[in-house]
Amino acid sequence: MFTELCIGIFDQSIRDYHIHNDIYRKVENPYGKTTVEHLLYGKNWIDTVQWHLEDVVRDPHIDPVKALDLKRWIDRSNQERTDMVEYIDSYFLDKYKDVIPQPKATINTESPAWAIDRLSILGLKIYHMREEATRPDASEEHRKTCQRKLNILLEQQKDLSTAIEELLEDISKGRKYMKVYKQMKMYNDPSLNPVLYGQKP
Incomplete structure (x- = not known):
C-alpha cells in the first residue's frame, strides 16, 4: 500500500535527522531525484x-534578533512544504491521467498529497510522543499520560492511512477525481503583501 511506503520513508527521514539532531544540517536524500x-x-x-525550529523559537530566553531570523526561516519552510505537496500531487495527477471519471464522480475535500502531508506530521508526533512516553527522567504519571496520547496518535495514523488508501482507490476507479489548486500564499509575495509593497525603496 502507498501509505505503508510513506510511513516507512517518513520514519527513515525522522530517524536520519535525529542522528545529528541539527537544524542546520543539509538533507542527504538517499532516493533518486525522479522518484x-x-x-x-x-x-x-x-x-x-x-x-x-518551532521548538527553538519558543525558548523564552532566545535573542530577539535570532528569533526573527528563525521566524523568517519558518516562513520559507512553509513555502517549501507547500511546494513539495504540490510536487507530490503532480505525481498522482500523472499516475491517474488516463483515468476517465465516472459520470457521478465526486471531488474530495483535499488532494491526496495534502492528506499525505498530515501523515508526515503524524509521524513526527508519534516519534516525539514515544520519546516522552519512555523518557527516563520523567515521572511515571508523565510517561503514562504520554503513552495514552501515543496510542491515540497510532490509531489516528491507522485511520488516516485507511482513508488515503480509499481515496487513491476511488481515484483509480474514477469514482473520485483530482482537482488541484495551487496554494496562493500571499504573505511571502512582495506584490501581494501590503506591508511589503507599501514600503518605499
Whole structure:
C-alpha cells in the first residue's frame, strides 16, 4: 500500500535527522531525484526541521534578533512544504491521467498529497510522543499520560492511512477525481503583501 511506503520513508527521514539532531544540517536524500520516494523523504525532512525550529523559537530566553531570523526561516519552510505537496500531487495527477471519471464522480475535500502531508506530521508526533512516553527522567504519571496520547496518535495514523488508501482507490476507479489548486500564499509575495509593497525603496 502507498501509505505503508510513506510511513516507512517518513520514519527513515525522522530517524536520519535525529542522528545529528541539527537544524542546520543539509538533507542527504538517499532516493533518486525522479522518484516519488525522493519527494516523500524531502517533504518529511522539511517537516522535521520545521518541527525543531518551532521548538527553538519558543525558548523564552532566545535573542530577539535570532528569533526573527528563525521566524523568517519558518516562513520559507512553509513555502517549501507547500511546494513539495504540490510536487507530490503532480505525481498522482500523472499516475491517474488516463483515468476517465465516472459520470457521478465526486471531488474530495483535499488532494491526496495534502492528506499525505498530515501523515508526515503524524509521524513526527508519534516519534516525539514515544520519546516522552519512555523518557527516563520523567515521572511515571508523565510517561503514562504520554503513552495514552501515543496510542491515540497510532490509531489516528491507522485511520488516516485507511482513508488515503480509499481515496487513491476511488481515484483509480474514477469514482473520485483530482482537482488541484495551487496554494496562493500571499504573505511571502512582495506584490501581494501590503506591508511589503507599501514600503518605499
